[in-house]
Amino acid sequence: MSFEASGPQYEPVMIDGYYQSKSGINYTNLFFYEKKFFSQNYVETKRTWMQENWQMSFVYALVYILAIFAGQAYMKNREKFDLRKALVAWNFVLALFSIFGTIRIWPEFLQTISNKGITHSVCSSDYTHGVTGCWSWLFILSKVPELVDTVFIVLRKQQLIFLHWYHHATVLIYCWFSSKDFTGSGRWFVLMNYTVHGVMYSYYGFRALRFNIPKWVNIAITSGQLSQMVFGIYVNIIAYNELSQNRPCDVSYENIFWSFIMYFSYFVLFFHFFYKTYIAPKPKSSRTKTQLNGNGTIANGKAHHDETAKDK
Template sequence: MADVNPFSLSGTAHSQHWPSLVSPDWWLNKGFMAATGQPKSAWRWNPGTTMLSTQRGVLTGVVMYLLMVFGGQVVMKGVAKPIRLKRITQLHNLALTLISGFLLLAFMEQCLPAWRDRGFFFTICGAESWTQPMEVIYYLNYLTKWLEFVDTALLVLKKKKLEFLHYYHHSLTMVLCFEELLGRVSVAWIICSINLLVHVIMYYYYFLASCGKRVWWKEIVTTLQIVQFVVDLGLCYFCLYTHISYHAVVPLPSVGADCRGTRLAAYYGCVLLSSYLLLFVQFFIKTYIKGEKGNHLGFRPMNYDGMKAAPQPAAQPAEPAKAD
């Protein structure tokens, strides 16, 4: 008899919905078998046991990241020339483009059938929508936030100026993904999916730019980042209100159902994403409106390696912030 997967919508370990060669779930299972000798369905997120699954480890990661940012800048002041590492930069951007695309498809494979069969509300609020196959993808997405710290390390080595927005969202987005795993927030799948879509476009942009290509659509990347947070916040506040109204002592207008996830994760997500939206709008205004009066949307090439090596005049645009 097949092992019962308590997280599965169907009550079995089956989670492959697409033909094998185009199924992210099939490839993930092959990867788990090769790496651990066990199928993907045997994996579990166990806080305190799973790698990088403790609050202490996450806090340590944030502290070490900030030490890399500020300590690295101090060290690089004593280095005569920037360390560019062009090939590593290209490989890093290409890898994150491909990883983001793969994880996006993995979410789609799991969520679209549930959406079709149970409805959209179920996918963002239903208690059963947090499945073991989904938890695997959430965890892998969480690990990519650690990998994205390499972005900052490369910029520090290149002696480029780092905006507050850059290290603020890099560090705290990793914490957000951790809290979503702990809180099992059902709506996280669509937030992650939109973010992964933006990352496919963004990191492909950075890959082209790092290869010396003339890329004209950098403003579009920043615009997509802002749109991302508007959609995210609409969903997050809706789910949080649905949860609060369902449990309220005083009757409130509600849909008559609950939303899965802890309030701590929900509050943290709403506050953090709200701050992201404000910071990215500020970045857009500073870079593309006040800094470039008279220019039209897009059609401005970027010299990736030469950017921010030295203080730029006001008319020079900054690169789009890497959002998570």
Template structure:
């Protein structure tokens, strides 16, 4: 039986969600409390929409690469700075709102409830999950800047950008309560990452890029610890109850399997990127014949 989460004081001196709700109503014309994600009715909630945009993304970036072969690089530095500044602020804002909503759930009911109980999928969190999902579409513009600047498109970049959008889509549809773990960690990474790109584009030398990649790898390790646990306890409780488990876990099976598989691939690819980028092979002197 789900236990409703009682109202609790904000973890911050100011209740940011109340201010967010006021801004939401002014912008959308409806109370934030009235939002409900309904597949097939809410914008960008169907497979057709998500796959169509993903296909368009690939056509634009690879078609753009072909077109840009005949042109000089387009720096668009001011637009690039604005883009990264907006994503820094947006990521930080969403991170604060998520932490504010998750804190009372954790403090009142504990970690297991927060990642496995359907009562942890609250209406305010559903709205935040949806808004976070929408930001993944905006983040696709990152690749457009690379194309305009005639930078090499790494497989990791467009694989990660396109499939993270799909990951958020599947977990939103699957209503996986554990979603807040990878999302909050990812938002923390994005605050630093987009801040790095913003400041670097302003000509500031940033020394901690290597440590940002280490943070990303650490993020996926933590993510996998949580999602593997949730998947394990769900599948054992459902199909192998004789095995040790902590009970069932909310969320669909397809969302759980896809999340585990994709996050595993991210970890392997980011480790490969780190080794390729930051591990220098020793130079061997040639011997004279």
């Protein structure tokens, strides 16, 4: 199998009033910001900016981690904040953003898989323009404001576990690192993250509203998160196989290395959380209160345990 791994080199195409993406998807209704990503020059400016600034992600991650522990020290002898209304609003804003991003990029993903195959979907960066390119860029930028998730944990004086802040910091760095090269496998990573986050943050929002959600929903979401890690590893294996066979693939060995480490570590941490929360026997005299973001009982680097009677 072969394809033209031309990266971001394309020209915007108008056919009978339709905007046509490089993958062949026709769009009649575009938001103004989406239209910008049909311009080669505009997309190139984004790539250039990321190449020049991606290392700032290390600064953001470091400041984030230092702020976490400084905030915990500050709150140690202070009363916790409730922030329930703010938490509801925050979760539903992120849920709507993720759901809309999912809706906008699924058509291109499905058509690419159907017409060009899985290998092309992993190894070609032709998704970096048009509607999918727009929402991929917004996804990359969203990793910074998503750090606010941890603010709620600190100010509400909830237990902060390693999985939460490790997930936030490493996702931010990896996304910016990959974006500078327009990595082909990003098509999969962005889609999976949007899809899982759409469900996850909706769950958080309803939990913050004190809806009584069945336990099977928690298990299903955490299982979906584990599946995301498995697919992430699988995508890296495909990219590695293509490169090792000297076939064109818009993914570097360096990216595969760091991506594999990231997804494998997530799988181990999430599986441990899953086992401890849903499988391992619990002492009758105590109740597990593992919290990741003050909303429920699922693990994704941002979730937590069921609200206690005191919280209610």
